[in-house]
Amino acid sequence: MLTLLFRSVALGCIALLITACTQIPQLVENTTIAYFDERGNNISKPSPRGSYRQLLKIQSNGYLVQSFFVNTNTKQTDPFIIHNKEDLTAIDPLSIDGFFVQWHRNGQKAGSGHFINGKRQGTFTEWTEQGTKWAEMQFENDLANGKANLWYEDGSKYIEGQYLAGKEEGEWRIWQQNGPIRFKATFVQGSIISAVDANGKPINLSKDDFTTK
Structure with a gap:
């Protein structure tokens, strides 16, 4: 279930891009309402590497739910609100x-x-299984908007840049792991206008070199 946060941000740990719906059972508080396999697909019974969702409470503003890992019964999410029953x-x-x-x-x-209302707003942050922060981005109305940063697993800086209305804008930088800047690129409305290496020499780069979303 990991990556509801950045969705298509290159986060291997998150699989919330998949939307799978099943018939919703009669709703009873403090019961399990769905099972998922480790890829996020709906299944009819628990899978050892999967997860399950519990309905904690039916509220006036929606449904308070929480997800857990099957094999450990530890939390996969904190409690959160879903407005629509079909979701x-x-x-x-x-x-x-x-x-x-x-988690x-x-x-x-x-x-x-x-x-x-289902749209990302403000700062979204991701951490590795070792507890190191490795991604942080700003969103406005579900579009990347503002600073974007990625780090290597050891915590050293990897990528730094900025989005404007969902598109890369301005100067972006990529660092060597635990080292100096490898290269820089200037974006205008999501397109690379120019790029240079650490010595200021012009080079050819593609957007794939700056994948964050």
Whole structure:
């Protein structure tokens, strides 16, 4: 279930891009309402490497739910609100609202960010299973907008740049691991206008070299 936060940010740990719906059972508080395999697909019974979702409470503003890992019964998410009933069994609920926190299977925090009516708003952060922060981005109305940063697993800086209305804008930089800057690129509305290496020599780069979303 990891990566509701950045969705298509190159985060191998998150699979919330998949939306899978099943028939919703009769709703009873403090019961399991859905099972998912490790890829985020709906399944009819628990899978050792999968997860399950519980309905904690039916509220006036929606449904308070929480997801757990099957093999450990430890939390995969903190409790969160889903507004629409039809999203209760979806791995990527579109009507999520409020602050959302995800956890790795080993108990380390995986990611966090705020949603308003299913859209990302503000700062979204992701951590590795070792507890190191490795991605942080700003969103506005579900579009990347503002600073974007990625780090290597050892915590050293990897990528730094900025988005404007969902597109790369201005100067972006990539560092060597535990070392100096490898190269820089200037973007205008998502397109690379120019790029140089660490010595200022012009080079050819593609957007794939700056993948963050």
